[in-house]
Amino acid sequence: MIDHSPVRSRLMLVVCFFIASSSAWARVLADEIANIEFFETRIRPVLVEHCYECHSNEAAEVGGGLWLDSAEAMRVGGDTGPAIQPGYADDSVLISALRYDSSEMPPSGKLPDRVIRDFEKWIATGATDPRTNTPSAASSLKTPKIDLEAGRQFWAFRPLRVSDHLAQPGDLKWIDEMVQEKLQAAAIVPNGRGDADTLLRRLSFDLTGLPPSADSMVRWRADPSDVNWEIIVDKMLASTAFGEHWARHWMDVARYADSNGSDFNATFHDAWRYRDYLISNIAGDTPVDQMIRQQIAGDLMPAENDNVRRQNLIATTFLMLGTKMLSERDKTKLTMDVVDEQIDTVGRAFMGMTLGCARCHDHKFDPVPMRDYYALAGIFRSTMSLQGESQKYVSTWKPVPLPTSQDHLDALQEHGEKLRQAKDALAKAEAKIKKQETPVRQLAGIVIDDESAIRTGDWVVSTYLKGFIGSGYLHDDNRNKDNASLQFKTTLASERSKPDSERVTKQNGKATVRWEARLWYTPGGTRASNVPVEVRVGDETRLVKVDQRKSGKDGPIASLGFFEVGQGTEAVVTISNSGTSGHVIADAVQWIPHGGMQPVVERGNQDVQKVAELKHRRDSIKTELAALVKDAPAPLPTAMAVVDKSAAEVVDCPMHVRGEVNNLGDTVPRGFLSVCGAPDESPSTLAFTGSGRLELAAWMTDPDHPLTSRVAVNRIWMRLMGDGIVRTVDNFGERGERPSHPELLDSLAVDFMRNGWSRKRLVRQIVLSETYRRGSQSSVLGDAIDPENRFLWRANRKRLPAESIRDSMLVIAGSLSREGLDDPMNGYGTLVSSNDAKSKSKISFAVNDHRRTVYLPTIRGEIPALLAALDVADADLLVGKRPTTNVPAQPLALLGSSEVREWAGLTANRLLTEVENESERVQWAYERVLQRLPTAEDHELVGRWLGSETARAMPNDQTRWQQWIAAMFAGTEFRILE
Structure with missing residues (x-):
């Protein structure tokens, strides 16, 4: 007898290598496509706009010998060495320059933090750069002219083909038949159906994002028939949970968030309406083509009633959700x-x-x-x-x-009128009080406020720094240098200035007064240090330079000099931003006679009783106003x-x-x-x-469009099968993957459109197929021929999304709230301040909320650590398929989470309350946490834990079971769908 064991060993080594290398290559290809897209949309435009002028073949003189218009040139670098170190952002000269740590690039101004973070991410992930031209050839390299007719021959742009399989009315087996053709051609024997527990768990999570109940598992095990399978499928499709779960899928694609992120993390108070629009319309099976039209142009679509108009408007939030x-x-x-x-x-x-x-x-x-x-x-x-x-x-x-009822509009109008009247009454009361009270302070001499200045060029009114005169001050925004000036004009020694007689002197037989000119400004580190100020008094002109970075000896005032002035002399002070570097400020110009001048103050009545009465009336109006605000009707609903x-x-x-x-x-x-x-x-x-x-x-959404229906059905297939027929679900172009079953993809798309673009009908067809219900176990032959399961001979193992993991723990603990939530950002202001303790407490409260995760706020830059560890979608990006990792950080995050420990404790309380026998407790735990019956090995494993020294040292059974259930929550089996 010949011993084939060495041959088998070598064969298994080859098979294992083939499996590993093929899977790795698929991951590498997907990453490469994503990295190229990131470069083309986030990196190249910035280089073109801010860098090519000085660092490309278009530059008259290349700065620092550095070209940035090719991949090779960036790696070779210039006078200071390579511009980038792929994989090491912090060691890259380019990043140092963008951060302004060394040289400051671009010199016109530092780029926003979001852009710098994009460059850091790009370099850290390997600096993928599809530009193949060299610097010497850059100017002559031209993109080949696009041949549209040849492009139309690419598979994705060809018209949809109708398969013979669809010609059989009422045939529900055509999906399996088309898959089987590929399997037969590849000589692969597919797996049979998975076991009953595995199938129900798979179906429940795929359709609702939640685990099946223990009772439903018992009923299914008793009758795992096709008829019962259809009944269960239809029940899940009809549930609100289906709408919630599948809405979350699309929210990944829609880059849904409740805040803007970026350098200005503004709050999206109305985004939740779009979330609810998705849930209700997906639960109600609104045709997918209608939802596409609503999201692109809902505001322009006809509406037969206010509710439809409301839905149409809310749907266009899709276009607004990106970070800006x-x-x-x-x-x-x-x-x-x-x-x-x-x-x-x-x-x-x-x-x-x-x-x-x-x-x-x-x-x-x-x-x-x-x-x-x-x-x-x-x-x-x-x-x-x-x-x-x-x-x-x-x-x-x-x-x-948004449309609302007439009663609501009437109530708002009535309340608005009352509010207006109360505010008017308050303003009048304040004015009367101000008139009765003596002004606290007036500046001496003649004051010309910035409001009276003659402006040339662009000036900006600001009240940012306090201590200004009047209603604000002017600044040049540190822009448009040499083009902005202000003139402050007055007439000195006039009758209205009323100088003291002893300060009047004689010059050439004429009476004169000695005046000092002063410039008021708000000092600061960003101010200009060399502001040119021209003072013209009669025939005399002087030029003074003012350093506005710091205050003068008497405060935020610069003395512009002293002048002997005759009766009725015109005085003009001109402030310019010519030749300055930094903000130029102008608050007021003040003229003071030598020795000082008392301001002329017209004092009102000092009737204390009168002032007290006015203040009492004012306080009453304030109380009325506060009551009006408190009892206001709901505001007019709006959509983003x-x-x-x-x-x-x-x-x-x-x-x-x-x-x-x-x-x-x-x-x-x-x-x-x-x-x-x-x-x-x-x-x-x-x-x-x-x-x-x-x-x-x-x-x-025209039926003849070659892409839209293909992309839609491919996304639905991917959610159920683990991979799309086109695995690059967001890229059907040349750099994307080709479909594994092009005829099946087209048949699904044609059938989808023929039947009203119904999402639920397509989902139902897929989950009723044998292809969906296969077992996930491997086989030597299948793995050798088709290691990536492109021919669908087995079910793909899938990682549960982060939301399902969290929601499942809440279900098992008996704590999941099925209530929705309107504005999850209620209580936040215009901005989400991540450094504010109050804001952090709100975010923490939201994480501890026991609603489904889809209802919790998605705050850009503030993703909870547990969800981030479980690969929740990055809301900054369109995510058609989430990256899935299975690394030690995930179980550690689960074990270290206070929420997980809390939910494990609540589950342990339920177990101990409902079951007394230890063996039955093991079954209770496995049926609810893993949705399967425990094996003999499981019983033994739990028994060993409960009898261990560590467990016995714990204070009680509740703590022991809490620890065990937390370990089950952190285990791979809990997070994986077979």
Whole structure:
């Protein structure tokens, strides 16, 4: 007999290597695609805008011998060595320069912290850079012209094909038949069905995100028939939990958050309405194509009643949820950055296309010309996303009023009128008191406040630093140097100044008075040190330089000199920002006669009784006003929605050369993707009403569109099967993966559209299939031929999402609240202040809330540590499929969490209350925590724990079982779906 064991050993080594290397390659490919997209959307545009002028072949003289317009050049570096050290952000010269730690780049001003963090992340993850040109060839390298006709032959842009399998009415087996064809061709025998416990656990988490109850497990084990399976499926599909769980899936794609993040973490008080819109519409099985149209153009869609109008408006919050650099001073750039984020999100979410990669140039990989990008940009630029486009400082969005009842509107109007009357009465009372009381202080001499100055150029009114005269002070915003000035004019020694007679002297037989000129300002470290001030009195002119970084000897005052002035002499003080570095400030100019001058104060009545009566009346009005505010009707509901701009503001967008907002090219008519249109169709032939979003939404959901339905069904398939038919669910382009079952993908898409774009119907079809119900166990043959399970011969093991892990512990502990939550940011102001103790306590309270996780606030920059350790979605990004890791940090995070210990303790209390026998307690724990019956080995393991010295040293059974259940919560089996 021949011993084949060495052969088997070598075969197993080869198989194991093949499995490991193939899986690793798939992960590497997915990471590479994501990294390229990150570079193209977050890194390259910044390099083009801020660095190429001095560090590329376009520069007249390359600064420091450093080119930044190619991957190779960045690694070679310039005079100071390599610009980047891939994998080591802190050691990279580029990061040091961006942080202003060494050299300060760009010299025009430090980039926002969010942008610097993007560069740190890019370098830390390996500095993926698809630019293959060398510096010497950069200027001559041209992107090949896009061949749209050839692009239309790519699989994703071809028309959907109808399979013969769909020709059989009522045939529910066509999914299995199409999968089986691939398996037969590969000579793979698929697994049979998984065991009853595994299947029900899989179904419950996939459909509702929650574990099945112990009672439902018992009933299912008693009747694991196809008929009963259908009954259970239909019951889960009809539950609110289905809407909550599947809404959370889409919230990953919609980059949902309750705050803006970035450098200005503004609170999104109305975002929750979009969350609830998703839950109710997914639970109600609103057609997916209708939801797509609502999210892109709901504000423009017809509505038969107020409720539909309300839903349509709320849906457009989808376009508003991205993080925005609201403090960006260049508002044109801010507008285009928002437009870019919207185009990129719409492209990847609905069409699986990385359209953002065409902002600076034709798409490097896909048939998307730069002109197509700006055809879409015109549509979104004609949409009102921000209302602060003309503001100098922080922009914001415009809350859009939602329909409400007439009674509510009447109540608001009545309350508003009462409030107005009370405020008017309070203002009048304050004015009367002010008139009766003596002014506390007036400046001596003649004071010309900044409000009376003659302005040239741009000046900004501020009240930021206190101690100013009048209602505020002016500053030049440290911009537009050499172009701004202020003139303060007056006439000295006039009758109204009333100088004391002893200070009047004679010069050349004429009476004169000696006056001192003073400039008032608010000092500070960012002020200019060399502010030029010209003082002209009659025929005399003097130039004085003022250092505004510090106060003078008498306070925030600079003496401009003394002048002998005759009767009726004109005096002019001119302040300029010419040649200055830093903020130039002007608060007031004061003229004081030598020796001082008493101010002329017209004093009112000093009737103390009268003042007391007025104050009593004022306090009564304040009380009435406080009561009105307290008893106010609910405010007018608003949505964080978009609307079209006015007809005059609806415009086509010019191309931005290299993506630069101030380097404009040809204007492109608004339109769609050329590769998805007819060969003879061009943007100029399209007619739009308003911005064009309504037409865009209709075009995207047209049954002939090659991408939208494919992308939608692929996302649903991925959620149930663990992998998409196209594994790169957000990228159907050249850099994405090809479909494993292209005919099945098309058949699913066609059937999906034929049956009203019903999400629930598609989910039902998939979970009723044998393909879905397979066991997940491996086999030598299957692993050898198809280690990545692309042919679907077994079920994929799936990691539970972070929300399901948390919610499951609450269910098992008997503590899950099924209540929803309106505004989870209620109590927060305009900003989320992460350094504020009060804000931190609110965030902690939210984490300890026992509602489903979908209802808790998602605060950018403040993700709870437990959820972060469990790979919760990054709300800064569109996340079609979450990264899944299984590292020691996860069980450690679970074991170290005070919440997990609390829930384990509550579970232990339930166990000890409901069950007395130890063996039955083991069964109770395993059925509820792991949704299966314990094995003999499990019973033995628990017995050994309870009898161990460690357990016996604990004070009671509750503590012992709490520790054991916490360990079960932290275990891999709890977090994995077989």
